[in-house]
Amino acid sequence: MSKNIIKQSDQVIAKTYARFPIVFEKGSGCTLWDSNGKAYLDFVAGIAVCNLGHAHPGVAKAISEQAEKLVHVSNLYYTIPQTELATLLTEKSFADRVFFANSGAEANEASIKLARKYYSDKGEKGRHRIITMEKSFHGRTMATLTATGQDKIKQGFSPVLEGFDYVPFNDIEALKSRLDPSVTCAVMLEPVQGEGGIRVPAPDYLKQVRKLCDDTGTLLIFDEIQTGLGRTGKLFAYEHFGIAPDIMTLAKALGNGLPIGAMLAKDHVMEAFGPGSHASTFGGTPLVCAAALEVVKILSQGRVIENGRKAGAYFKEQLMSLKEKYNVIEDVRGIGLLLGLKLKIKGVDIVKSCYEKGFIINCIQDKILRFIPPLVIATEEIDRLVECLDDILGKLE
Ligand SMILES: *Cc1c(COP(=O)(O)O)cnc(C)c1O
Numbered sequence: 164m165s166k167n168i169i170k171q172s173d174q175v176i177a178k179t180y181a182r183f184p185i186v187f188e189k190g191s192g193c194t195l196w197d198s199n200g201k202a203y204l205d206f207v208a209g210i211a212v213c214n215l216g217h218a219h220p221g222v223a224k225a226i227s228e229q230a231e232k233l234v235h236v237s238n239l240y241y242t243i244p245q246t247e248l249a250t251l252l253t254e255k256s257f258a259d260r261v262f263f264a265n266s267g268a269e270a271n272e273a274s275i276k277l278a279r280k281y282y283s284d285k286g287e288k289g290r291h292r293i294i295t296m297e298k299s300f301h302g303r304t305m306a307t308l309t310a311t312g313q314d315k316i317k318q319g320f321s322p323v324l325e326g327f328d329y330v331p332f333n334d335i336e337a338l339k340s341r342l343d344p345s346v347t348c349a350v351m352l353e354p355v356q357g358e359g360g361i362r363v364p365a366p367d368y369l370k371q372v373r374k375l376c377d378d379t380g381t382l383l384i385f386d387e388i389q390t391g392l393g394r395t396g397k398l399f400a401y402e403h404f405g406i407a408p409d410i411m412t413l414a415k416a417l418g419n420g421l422p423i424g425a426m427l428a429k430d431h432v433m434e435a436f437g438p439g440s441h442a443s444t445f446g447g448t449p450l451v452c453a454a455a456l457e458v459v460k461i462l463s464q465g466r467v468i469e470n471g472r473k474a475g476a477y478f479k480e481q482l483m484s485l486k487e488k489y490n491v492i493e494d495v496r497g498i499g500l501l502l503g504l505k506l507k508i509k510g511v512d513i514v515k516s517c518y519e520k521g522f523i524i525n526c527i528q529d530k531i532l533r534f535i536p537p538l539v540i541a542t543e544e545i546d547r548l549v550e551c552l553d554d555i556l557g558k559l560e
Contacts, residue, residue, distance in 0.1 A: 165198040183518060190217025193537050193544055195523065204544055206524045206536040211357070211389050211501070214416040214471075215461060216537040222419050222457050229453035236449070238442065244452035251459050255398055257407035258427035262436060263447030267388035267414035268302025270424035271351075273441055274384050274410045275306050277428065278349035279326075280435040281382060292346045293384075296332040298359030299352060301386055310351060313359070332356055333364040335371040342379060349382040349410075350375075354400040357389035360528045361496050361503030366404075373406040382432065384410040388424075389501070392416035393462050393538050396472035396499030403498070419458045423451040471538030474545060475499040478534065481549040489556045493530075500540070504532040504552075508559075516555045522548050 165186040186198040193216055195203045208214065215222060229244065236242060249261040262277075264270045275293060282290040293310065295301065301310040308316050309324040317323055328347075330337040338350065354369060356362040376383040385408035390400035392413065401407055409432050414424035424446075445451075462468055479495060482504055486492040494505040506513075510526035517524050527533050536544075 168198070183515070185518065192216040192218075193540050201521065203518065203521045203523050204536075204548060206522060206534045206548060208535055208537045209420060210415065210525075211394055211535045212415045212418075213420050214393055214538045215419050215458060215467060216539045217420075219419060219461075221461060222454050225453045225457035226421070226450065229450050232449075234448070234450045235445070237444070238447065242447075242449045242452070244449045244456055245447040248447075248452045248456045248459065251456065251463070252413075252425065252427060255459070255463055256411065256427055257401075257429070258411060259430035260428055260433040262426045262428075262433070262441065263452070264414075264424035264426065264443050265422050265445050265451075266302075266424045267386075267412065268304045268307045268424075269443065269446075270388065270412035270414050270426045271301045271307045271310065271386060272304055273426040274349075274351065274386075274412050275310065276441055277410060277426065277432065277436055278351075278382050278384065280440060281432055282348045284435050287348075289346055290344070290348045292326045292328055292343075292348060294328045294330060294338065294341055294347055294350045296352045296356070296359075297329050298332060298356055298362070299386075300356075300358035301351070332359070332362060333368050335368060335375070338372065339375060342375060342381060344379040344381060347379070347381055349384050351384040351386060353386045353388075353390060354404065355390050355395060355498055355501060357501065358527055360505070360531050361501060361533060363496060363498050369401070369404040370406050373408075376409075382410060383408040384412070386412050388412055388414045392458070393468040393471055394499055394501050394535070396468065396475055398462060398468065400498075417458060418451050418455045421451045421454045423447075423455050467538050471500045471540075474538070474540050474542060475502065477542050478502055478545045478549075481545060482534075485549065485552060485556065488553070489560065491556060491559060497534075500534070500536060500538055502534040503527075504534070506530045506532065513552075513555055517548075517551060520551050520555075522551050524548070 168186045187195050188198050189196050195205045279291045295310045297312040299312040301307040309327050312329045330341045410428045412426050417423045482495040486495050493507050496503045510532050514526050
């Protein structure tokens, strides 16, 4: 059965992903089952998407009840789920207003447009350049792949967009010398870099970035698409650093698997988006908003995030003990349940051994094993993966 599906899929789907030969059929909590009935513990969670675990009963109920009531109407009208979701997101964050999109890249695209429009409306038309970080990841649309500070993502897509400058992450002096308030409208960054290798900045870096933006009247955009919604042990990663951005983008975990993106901003910034300036047919449609509303309600109760924070601390300790034991491990990094294990060798074979043994993990930047399980993970489940890694690494030495 699964062999046939893989063969058929490889004939009809664009070849943009190097897939592992597994056909997943169902999930529950941190467990996934393939079409042969084999169970796996999931340390990828759809890439930091299913923070509440698979097939969460509350989210499933919210989806099915809303599906029977109203799936979609145009943004020419008002709906209750969209209004309630935006209200909750603004209550729980620095922001006053929300624009809904369908993905992370679209939310970032909206933030790029908003930052430019903000200064255009002020009559500062030359102020349209955006500074982003080397090794950042912001998406795959033309504007967001331009914003992304990784050459491999831009290969073959020239010409990219005008108006982006890049500086090393976690280097305030580099940012200071690059930022020119006569042309720079915004600084855009991930508070903790995800795809670029789980890179946590120095404790005061983001505060210094905030101050530089304040001193120069530059907008600060946080891409919290991966770090947001409990992943780092707080609802939003910026809360760790005692500052807030002017614009923040969310997606991934917001719908626990349903496609939704959001751009949040302070009132005076969002002012620049008036009728006709930006739009999305599906953005904020009632079905996905009902699911996301349930997700944010559950996360706001704090219990799931607290579990994730504790599990992350425990997990990191276990990874540190592996590092003590195995020379092939160069570094353990991350915060909350956004964790990475940097190896001195390529990680793909370890990922393969893991899935053969019933564990789903992934590898970024060739050498970094990434662990981003659902926040509801139990320590006993972490122990099982650590044992498995211990076993695999032991055989390598
Ligand atoms: C995943 C991700 C994106 C892109 O989101 P899509 O929904 O795939 O478009 C953008 N920024 C960050 C930090 C991400 O992790």
